[in-house]
Amino acid sequence: MKSPAAQILRIAVIAFDGITPFHLSLPGMVFRDAAFELKICSADRSPLRTTGGFDIAVRHGLAALARADIVILPTWHDDCRDAEPALLAALQRAHRRGARIVGLCLGAFPLAQAGLLDGRRATTHWAFADALAGRHPAVAVDREVLYVDDGVLTSAGVAAGLDCCLHLLRQLRGAEVANQVARQLVVAPHRQGGQAQFIERPLPVSGSDDRFAQVLAWVGERLADQHSLDALASRAAMSRRSFTRHFRDATGTSFKQWLLNQRVAHAQRLLEGSALPVEMVAQQAGFGSALSLRQHFRAALRISPSAYRKLYRPTGEQS
Known part of the structure; x- marks a missing residue:
């Protein structure tokens, strides 16, 4: 199998008159x-025309979707109007032949109108989620998450669109490439799709928040260890209840899910950058056994650890 880096993937991004640049x-x-x-x-x-006060020239029509490996609708009109039949037909044809379809923010609306989200979980900007659910009852709309990958990718607002694209990049090119791009963009390298759209306090603002951040850093350096909420709350000088509430306010997810995400990400880095056997990767990432790693890794990334290593380790460096 060729590595993802050896393949040129064609991406068609759909623009429209009045788009936000x-x-x-x-x-x-x-x-x-x-x-x-x-x-x-x-x-x-x-x-x-764009909402930025300038015009843009577009050289390609919808025929570009016929050869695209990935089709991205980066947003849609703020009034969520129906899409033209030509766009819907092009989306349907691309989906039928196996192209990866992505709807960022309000881009979920044309995808739902085309029937591509029927029977699937999807999300959109929180302010328009009720409209999406009411107009398309066959779609299971999740109003709170950053993005959803249920065969068709959909995301919440602007920042979540970056998270969604980085998630797709991670699947296509591996964790290290996605982390490099995230560092260049000065954004978080990996926010899971299930994280809440609203985070009350994303940055430490007090002494207690600083202690909390130190606890997260401490756990991140000890992913192979077992961690209890009581012990971590004590380390942060908080009650268990206060720590749990503070954690969700600060990260948008539960500690259990956050820890699982960190362990999967660490396993990705080990699989990409080392020749350690899968059993040892499982132990160092905190999964305990290769079976547990395989189960969680496949659930998160839809690929086995061994297959992931073959895709993302340079040729000739396999163990």
Whole structure:
């Protein structure tokens, strides 16, 4: 099997008259290396007006979707209007032939109208989630999460669109490449899709918050150890109840899910950057056994640890 780096993946990003420039720029900021060929396409006549007060020239029509490996609709009109039949038909054809379909923010609306989200979980910007659910009852709308990967990818608002694209990049090119792009963009390298859209206090603002951050860093350096809420709360000088509430406010998820996410990410790095046997990777990442690692790894990334290693370790470095 060729490594992802050896494949040129064609990405079609759909623009429209009246688009927000920042939304349109998200895929280009993430999928910008030589492994991707990115084309902006539109059903509308070029040049397209934008909400930024300037026009953009688009060289490709919807025919670009016919050869795309990935199709991204980075947003949609704020009034959530119905999409034109030509766009819906192009999306349906791309989906039928196996292209990966992504709807960022309000981009979920045309995907739902095309029937691509029927029977699937999906999300969108929290302010429009009720409208999506009411208009498309066959879609299981999750109003709180950052993004959902249920065969078709959908995300919440602008920042969550970056998270969603980084999630896809991680699947296509591995954790290290995704982390490098995240560092260049100065954003969190890995926020899980199940994390809440609202985070009350993302940065430490007091002495207790600083202690809390130190506890998270301490756990991150000891992922192979067992951690109890009582012990961590004591280390943070908090009650168990206060620690649990503070953790969700600060991270948008539970400690159990956060720890699992950290362990999966650490296992990814070990599989990419070392020749350790899978059993030892499982132990160092805190899963205890190879079986447990395989179960959680496949649930999170839809691939086995061994297959992941074959994809993302350089040729000739297999153990």
